[in-house]
Each structure stands twice: as structure tokens, then as C-alpha cells.
Amino acid sequence: MNHTLHLLVLLLLLLPCTLLVYTITATNQAYPTLTEDCSVSGEDMHVPARREVYDNGRIFDISHRYTPELPSYGVKDGLGEYLSLGMSIKNGSDANVSVMKFSVHSGTHVDTPGHVFDHYYDAGFDVDALDLEFLNGPALVVDVPRNKNITAEVMEALNIPKGVRRVLFRTLNTDRKLMWKKEFDTSAVGFMEDGAKWLVDNTNIKLVGLDYLNVAAHVDALPVHYAFLQGREMILVEGLKLDGVPAGIYSSVHCLPLRLIGSDGSPARCILIK
Numbered sequence: 386m387n388h389t390l391h392l393l394v395l396l397l398l399l400l401p402c403t404l405l406v407y408t409i410t411a412t413n414q415a416y417p418t419l420t421e422d423c424s425v426s427g428e429d430m431h432v433p434a435r436r437e438v439y440d441n442g443r444i445f446d447i448s449h450r451y452t453p454e455l456p457s458y459g460v461k462d463g464l465g466e467y468l469s470l471g472m473s474i475k476n477g478s479d480a481n482v483s484v485m486k487f488s489v490h491s492g493t494h495v496d497t498p499g500h501v502f503d504h505y506y507d508a509g510f511d512v513d514a515l516d517l518e519f520l521n522g523p524a525l526v527v528d529v530p531r532n533k534n535i536t537a538e539v540m541e542a543l544n545i546p547k548g549v550r551r552v553l554f555r556t557l558n559t560d561r562k563l564m565w566k567k568e569f570d571t572s573a574v575g576f577m578e579d580g581a582k583w584l585v586d587n588t589n590i591k592l593v594g595l596d597y598l599n600v601a602a603h604v605d606a607l608p609v610h611y612a613f614l615q616g617r618e619m620i621l622v623e624g625l626k627l628d629g630v631p632a633g634i635y636s637s638v639h640c641l642p643l644r645l646i647g648s649d650g651s652p653a654r655c656i657l658i659k
């Protein structure tokens with residue numbers, strides 16, 4: 386292992402290009418665009434590919450990038466500097482080793498029953514205990530009316546077919562680009578308690594995804610989480626990026642949280658496949 390690492394470091398040192406110049410330019414998505422001014426043996430070095438869609442529109446990345454500007458639950462200043470170098474080459478280490486520190490409910494993430502029920506937390510209903518079957522499989526992306534929070538009435542009117550088990554709800558939050566605004570927004574659209582109860586009582590949905598940090602409208606945050614999570618089956622995916630994703634049925638959604646023992650949530654990489 387050490388040997389391989391040394392070889393790698395040596396290789397890196399031998400590269401004629403040791404200085405990567407990144408220039409950050411603002412884009413309409415408010416993500417930094419990385420361009421690289423650097424070449425190896427007269428050839429252009431690869432510019433890192435940063436994409437939202439892969440394989441000619443077949444695979445959509447519906448997770449948000451972690452940046453210091455990403456909004457964070459309940460705060461004004463966003464996620465902040467969540468990444469630091471624990472070890473760095475510049476400081477004499479063999480390798481750069483980044484260390485991250487943030488709430489597990491940051492960015493695109495899942496909630497577990499232990500998030501709002503202390504007895505479930507104590508009993509070990511953590512992120513490692515979530516059912517991968519519910520996190521992976523056919524899914525529906527649905528647009529909800531833009532003038533309301535998700536009430537029982539709205540849920541009923543959506544007429545989601547009985548067989549559907551995974552639904553990603555796109556709301557006014559996407560139109561308002563709330564996940565690109567640093568300041569946490571309490572006016573975001575989400576489920577109201579009666580909407581969550583209606584869904585649990587009248588559908589077979591086991592995965593609910595939404596396009597802001599909270600599946601619930603702020604005023605009903607706790608009752609909605611109670612309604613969804615008390616049965617211990619439902620998985621909530623918050624902070625999805627549904628911009629530019631066509632509504633409709635997908636052959637699969639894949640959401641893969643980390644196996645964090647004892648954790649009430651986890652960041653997840655979520656993708657949709659046509």
C-alpha cells in the first residue's frame with residue numbers, strides 16, 4: 386500500500402504539469418465552472434467533466450453538488466467551508482487528504498425513522514437499516530400545482546397510480562431555484578400534515594423525494610416527518626435537483642446513502658435512469 390502510494394506520488398511529481406490553474410466563472414446555475422490552463426507534452430490535459438446528464442439523456446444526476454454556498458437547514462450563510470485538508474502535500478505530507486464536516490442532513494440526503502423518533506434512534510433504525518429496494522427501482526417524477534403546498538387535496542388530485550412506489554415531487558421550489566440560494570427559505574413548498582397522512586393511507590409509495598431540504602412545508606415540519614416515518618418503512622429524500630428532468634415514469638431511481646452506523650440521515654448520490 387505504502388509502496389503504491391510512493392509510486393503514485395513519484396508519478397505525480399514527474400508530471401511536467403504540477404500547477405493547475407482553475408478560474409472560477411459565474412454561470413447561470415451559480416456553480417463555479419472549472420477550466421484548466423495546463424498541458425502535458427503538447428497535448429491538452431483533460432478538463433474535468435461536470436455534467437448533469439449522461440449517456441445522451443438516459444441518466445440524470447439529480448443530486449446537488451456540495452459547495453460552501455449550498456443552503457443549509459435553518460441558517461442564513463449556507464453550508465460554509467465543509468471541506469479542509471487534513472494532510473497536504475504542500476505541508477510535507479505524501480498525499481492530500483481532505484476531511485469533511487457537515488450535518489448528515491446537508492444537500493441531497495435521506496432521513497431515517499431515528500431522525501424524529503428517539504425510540505427508533507435508540508433501537509438502531511439508522512441509515513444502514515434503510516431498505517435498498519425502496520431506494521432503487523422504478524420511479525415517477527411528478528409536477529405538483531405551483532400555487533399550493535402538498536395537501537391531501539393536492540395528493541388526491543395528482544391521481545398517482547396505485548402501483549407506484551417511488552415518487553419525486555417537483556414543486557415551485559425548483560422554479561424558484563431555492564437550492565441555489567444560500568439562505569435557508571422557510572417559504573419553501575412541501576407536504577402539509579394532511580398530505581403526508583393521505584399519501585401513507587392511500588398509496589403504496591415507500592420513497593418520497595422533494596426538491597428542497599425539507600419534504601415538509603416549514604409550518605408542518607415535525608407532524609409531516611412523524612406521519613411519514615412512524616411506520617419505519619418510508620424513506621425521505623430531501624434536496625433533490627429536478628431541474629430540467631422531464632416529468633414521467635423512469636425505469637429506475639438510484640439513491641445510495643452511506644452506511645453510517647448510528648446516523649439519522651446521510652448524504653446520498655441520487656440518479657434517475659430513463
Ligand SMILES: *[C@@H]1O[C@H](CO)[C@@H](O)[C@H](O)[C@H]1NC(C)=O
Nearest residue numbers: 405470473474475476480481
Ligand atoms: C494538494 O493540496 C495542495 C494544498 O496543500 C493543493 O494546492 C493541491 O492542488 C492539492 N493537490 C491535489 C492533487 O489535489
Ligand SMILES: *[C@@H]1O[C@H](CO)[C@@H](O)[C@H](O)[C@H]1NC(C)=O
Nearest residue numbers: 470471472473474475476477
Ligand atoms: C500547513 O501548516 C501550517 C502550519 O501548521 C498551517 O498554518 C496551514 O494551514 C497548513 N496548510 C494546509 C493546507 O494544511
Ligand SMILES: *[C@@H]1O[C@H](CO)[C@@H](O)[C@H](O)[C@H]1NC(C)=O
Nearest residue numbers: 532533534572574602603604
Ligand atoms: C407553503 O407553506 C409555507 C409555510 O411553510 C408558506 O410560506 C408558503 O407560502 C406556502 N406555499 C404555497 C405555494 O402555498
